Amino acid sequence: MxxxxxxxxxxxxxxxxxxxxxxxxxxxxxxxxxxxxxxxxxxxxxxxxxxxxxxxxxxxxxxxxxxxxxxxxxxxxxxxxxxxxxxxxxxxxxxxxxxxxxxxxxxxxxxxxxxxxxxxxxxxxxxxxxxxxxxxxxxxxxxxxxxxxxxxxxxxxxxxxxxxxxxxxxxxGKTDNTALSKLLTLGRGESSLADELEAMSLPDGITLGYRSFMPYIEIKVFARGDSAISALGKVTEQIRRQLGNVVVASGKTSLEEEIHARLYNSGMSLSVAESCTGGLITSQLVAFPGSSSYLHQGLVTYSNESKVRVLGVSPQTLDDYGAVSIPTVEEMARGARALLDSDYALATSGIAGPDGGSEEKPVGTVAIALATRGGVYSQMIKLPRRSRDLVRKISAAVAYDMLRRELNGEAVVVDYHSIGRFPK
Known part of the structure; x- marks a missing residue:
């Protein structure tokens, strides 16, 4: 047909x-x-x-x-x-x-x-x-x-x-029996993923497809016929191992969906403090029904005064390191978590552009932190030559992935293929 x-x-x-x-x-x-x-x-x-x-x-x-x-x-x-x-x-x-x-x-x-x-x-x-x-x-x-x-x-x-x-x-008439699995990736381009996976030997009846919707690339593993369907799980896991850290979810269309699924009715709680992402992290979670079961608050602390008065960031920290820095974003995350004693808190502060960068901190520089009851994880990422919108979307996705990795008991800060990081 x-x-x-x-x-x-x-x-x-x-x-x-x-x-x-x-x-x-x-x-x-x-x-x-x-x-x-x-x-x-x-x-x-x-x-x-x-x-x-x-x-x-x-x-x-x-x-x-x-x-x-x-x-x-x-x-x-x-x-x-x-x-x-x-x-x-x-x-x-x-x-x-x-x-x-x-x-x-x-x-x-x-x-x-x-x-x-x-x-x-x-x-x-x-x-x-x-x-x-x-x-x-x-x-x-x-x-x-x-x-x-x-x-x-x-x-x-x-x-x-x-x-x-x-x-x-x-x-x-009835088509062949089919099955589909999906892997969500972050930090790699479609051509880069395809080049790496083309070297894999796939069983008959299994084909790969790619869907780009920034900041993600979705890999579709399609199986046609009973024999291919029986091999689908093994092939999907093989692809996951091959790609490593860039695979961030399975069967989900975004990391916010993954985080929502993990936190919904879990008894765990989350607060968010955002500067450059401007409420994007919070808004994406609120789009899911039931997010009130875990989301304590979302704070857009855009100005330095707001960071100080609402989150308790030290004025000295801002003077010494600037708003876009690891010390500042760590204090933002600690302050957001402490307000309602949340289990977790995410914080972002960056230069989304197109203006505002410097030689030391160019446009696309974003600091991200995750505060937990046991401590704080943080990183500074580099996203050059991206639009303002994409800088914000990638930053939100990386923040989600830090929380996802913490929930999985994995290393929270990892290297992606196309997302640069400043040495801490």
């Missing part, structure tokens, strides 16, 4: 929004043993939509079309599909009734423009959208089934999981 995806919308084509739907879809398909062969992005122009539907339907077996099912004039997917087939749009009375019910339940009067969302090509089969107003549909053109979904992410995802995936599995 050859599966493709067509993404529609000027805002997607122009880069005004990031197409997270496409990444999510490809990942879900891969986890179900189905690979997306091609993805095309096309703007809201009727002739272009007609052309791409006609052209790709000659080559694919199934095409997931995302977007263009709204009520406005620039939503043209249904009209373009009807013209590609040379047939009219037909009003679906059942969906009109659904629309009226939806607006009534929400205490609103339905605009006439929403009737457009109940119009689909004459030969199309209506596909339920249980959480939105746009009617999905599927239709056969040339060799391909084109499956139309709205662009709203929560509508799209539910339709893919409940409608599209079962349709593909029923229409094209």
């Amino acid at each position: 050859k599966l493709e995806m067509i993404c529609t919308g000027e805002e997607v084509l122009a880069g005004q929004i990031v197409d997270t739907n496409a990444a999510w879809f490809a990942n879900l398909m891969m986890e179900n043993g189905i690979e997306v062969q091609r993805r095309v992005t096309v703007g809201d122009r009727l002739d272009d939509l007609i052309a791409v539907f006609q052209e790709r339907s000659l080559h694919a077996d199934v095409i997931l079309v995302n977007g263009g099912l709204g009520p406005t004039s620039d939503d043209m997917s249904a009209e373009a599909m009807a013209k590609a087939k040379g047939e009219p749009l037909v009003l679906q009375d059942a969906w009109v009734e659904r629309l009226h019910d939806w607006f009534t339940r929400n205490g609103r009067e339905m605009p006439k423009s929403n009737l457009k969302q109940a119009m689909i090509p004459a030969s199309a089969v209506m596909v339920d959208n249980p959480v939105g107003t746009a009617c999905g549909f599927r239709v056969k053109l040339n060799r391909a089934w084109l499956f139309f979904t709205p662009g709203v992410p929560f509508e799209f995802k539910q339709m893919v999981e409940e409608q599209f995936l079962p349709f593909v599995q029923q229409s094209f």
Whole structure:
């Protein structure tokens, strides 16, 4: 089976929004043993939509079309599909009734423009959208089934999981048994990881894939077939040993997810004091439900006065060593931990840029500390030629990894491949 995806919308084509739907879809398909062969992005122009539907339907077996099912004039997917087939749009009375019910339940009067969302090509089969107003549909053109979904992410995802995936599995038969394991890495580039792992001899049916989403590279170990699945655990562990310190989590998409999983309902507590990361560490943890079970506080002590008054950092320390220094960040971590007697505290202080650096402490210099009940660990990292945003993200990730290693009973401060460290 050859599966493709067509993404529609000027805002997607122009880069005004990031197409997270496409990444999510490809990942879900891969986890179900189905690979997306091609993805095309096309703007809201009727002739272009007609052309791409006609052209790709000659080559694919199934095409997931995302977007263009709204009520406005620039939503043209249904009209373009009807013209590609040379047939009219037909009003679906059942969906009109659904629309009226939806607006009534929400205490609103339905605009006439929403009737457009109940119009689909004459030969199309209506596909339920249980959480939105746009009617999905599927239709056969040339060799391909084109499956139309709205662009709203929560509508799209539910339709893919409940409608599209079962349709593909029923229409094209069961795929081979598959399994997938994921390793999260920090501090190495994708090409560097690939060069090292290419030398490994992999069993038949096991392939490697890479996904870059800074500051991480995710390694996907994909097994197809029972024999490959039985070898998956051994191969994954072999890769982990080969890469050493750069592997920071397994089956997680970020270190904040790993830390949340470790601390949630553990009885342990954490405080955070941030300067250059500006609340990023705290915000990433608060994104997970239940973080209140372990997170005592997150303090953004950006100014020196705040470091002194809130965290108890010595003015003399700041005078002698500066805000971006090991002594200062260690006192920040101790002070944050002591405020509520937390089990752990993380602290960051650095120069995220693009200005503010010096010859001694250039932009990208960040001091990070972890305070525990037994003492304080600290390090100064160097992140030259990174954007302000990436300096903050890498710094937060390194802080998480220090805590993760402490929880595992491992060395807290380690060398990564592409993250420099100042000698202590």
